[in-house]
Amino acid sequence: MDTWTKFLDCPAYLDRRGADRCGLPAVIEDRYEIRSLDGPLDSVRIRCPRGHWFNGPVDALTWQRTPASAGTAVGTVLRAPAAR
Ligand SMILES: [Zn+2]
Numbered sequence: 001m002d003t004w005t006k007f008l009d010c011p012a013y014l015d016r017r018g019a020d021r022c023g024l025p026a027v028i029e030d031r032y033e034i035r036s037l038d039g040p041l042d043s044v045r046i047r048c049p050r051g052h053w054f055n056g057p058v059d060a061l062t063w064q065r066t067p068a069s070a071g072t073a074v075g076t077v078l079r080a081p082a083a084r
Contacts, residue, residue, distance in 0.1 A: 006027065006028055007025040007026060007027055007028065008025075008026050008028065008044070008046050008058070008061055008062060009021075009023050009024075009025065009026070009062075009063065009065070010022035010023055010024045010025070010026040010046070010048035010050070010052050011054065011061050011062070011063050012048070012050070012052035012054075021063065022048060022050060022052055023065070024048045024049050024050060025048070025049075026046040026047055026048035026052070026053075026054070027046065027047060027048075028044045028045070028046055029044075029045045029046065029047055030044065030045040031043070031044050032044075034057065041057040041058075041059070042057065042058045043055075043056055043057045043058065044056075044058055044061065046061060
């Protein structure tokens with residue numbers, strides 16, 4: 001059984017500040033493994049309808065769509081000890 005997904009959300013940034021991601025479904029065109037010190041890494045080559053393409057480990061190309069407020073909350077927690 002093939003457990004791979006056929007698409008990943010395109011991780012390309014749409015601006016230089018890194019605030020906006022493409023997010024379109026990028027089709028997985030190729031799958032392969034690369035060796036690392038921690039063992040083999042599942043890797044893919046993906047291409048989105050806008051023409052962005054990436055080649056690398058799945059973990060590096062996968063990103064979470066999180067609300068902006070969640071990022072702010074994490075930043076607040078990390079900054080709190082330094083303010084004292
Ligand atoms: Zn894209």
